[in-house]
Amino acid sequence: MREALVAAAFRLFLERGYEQTTVDDIVTLAGVGRRSFFRYFPSKEDVVFPDHERCLADMTAFLAASPEDTDPVARVCDAARLVLRMYAENPDFSVQRYHLTKKVPGLRAYELSVVWRYERALAEYLRGRLGGRPDGALRADLIAAAVVAAHNNALRSWLRSDGRDDAAAAVDHALEYAQSAFGSVPVPPPAGERGDVVVVLARRGAPLWQVVREVEAAFADD
Amino acid sequence: MREALVAAAFRLFLERGYEQTTVDDIVTLAGVGRRSFFRYFPSKEDVVFPDHERCLADMTAFLAASPEDTDPVARVCDAARLVLRMYAENPDFSVQRYHLTKKVPGLRAYELSVVWRYERALAEYLRGRLGGRPDGALRADLIAAAVVAAHNNALRSWLRSDGRDDAAAAVDHALEYAQSAFGSVPVPPPAGERGDVVVVLARRGAPLWQVVREVEAAFADD
DNA sequence: CTCGGGGCTGCACTGAGTGCCAGATAGCCG
DNA sequence: CGGCTATCTGGCACTCAGTGCAGCCCCGAG
16 A cells, blocks of 8 residues: 555656645555545655655664664764665665655755654764763764764765665765764773873864864863 | 734744644734735745845855855854854844744754755855865765754754853854864865875774774875 | 836635544454 | 454545735826
């Protein structure tokens, strides 16, 4: 039933556009009652993202099942890879949907709210792990945002390639980048002790005052 | 006219809730025709964010007017401060709206699409400045996402305080944090030369392999 | 005074989403 | 086999957001 509705909807969306297709069109093509559509999909937009609800549940379960001693940043990166895997499971479907959401503002808005829920899930997990730290919530939000942005960047470039590029490699590269930016917030030092590796990086061209601030920030940590 | 509609709308929204208020209610209270509402606001949601369109235009103008030799990361941070200033100009209005959007999913979704447009503006500017660099687009997206997340984190904590905290100080602190994470992508070295300051930072607890990768990345830059 | 244009209004219409009830279907028990 | 219930489905009527259209008023130009 769900599958029949999704199939009918996408046929019509691709054929004559999203806004030119009414829910009545979909249900008559699928041969079911109009009321049943809204039983399976709370809104017309939901039929375009039929598996995100399940994926979000998978992600929260994955995060909830994290061992205590894993690097939380690496863990949220792995959580993001879960989403990519969902997209990669049906490349054709994902590419079609990409072209649809690219040109329909309403769908773009809906997608944003979906992405936002993923980001909140990551941020909540990170808040739990960075809770006591100074600026823990701020760090959590920043890392979640960066991980999501890296994931989306890789995902979109994969979708733009019509699913031909290597999605996993692209997302690995992008996430490594995000991880490197926040490499300063990894596994907390074993209780009681404090980690002792403190080095400073500023790439070519960084103004000196920034480097100094970095050093101060590193030591002001606790 | 706009102001009358916004005032009437907010009175009703606060009094009996957003979804319990119809557009007809608003226009009868404001004493104008229903059709005029949709002349000023393309949708019911728009009346809740009456000044974002102008603010977005201000931000794009601000970015377009950037001198060539400014640090692009600092520039987008300043652009974000523009948005905060808009919120801070009408603290009461902002706080009321915050409580409204917090509990109405439709408004939250709308807000996300507004925030997304700000983020796109920042990312586009950064892409222009980081264009040639390796992974320029990826860096641009990451920095934009982090800056927006930092701004939102500070903004929300200010809104939760009912406008009593110091918004500017909070956002400065949050943005400095975001800036420090990406301090490695500042003003490009003067044409022809290459900067020579290369140091490495890993805060306490960072695994060594990550530090090594940072060093490699720093030198693989060009 | 007349004419033309811009803003305002009312009206009628489409389409999304909801509540309600009736019919079908499947499974379970006697 | 018959009946009973729970769940799924279909149809109907309704609300409300959003749009196109046509008329209206007001105001300035000639």
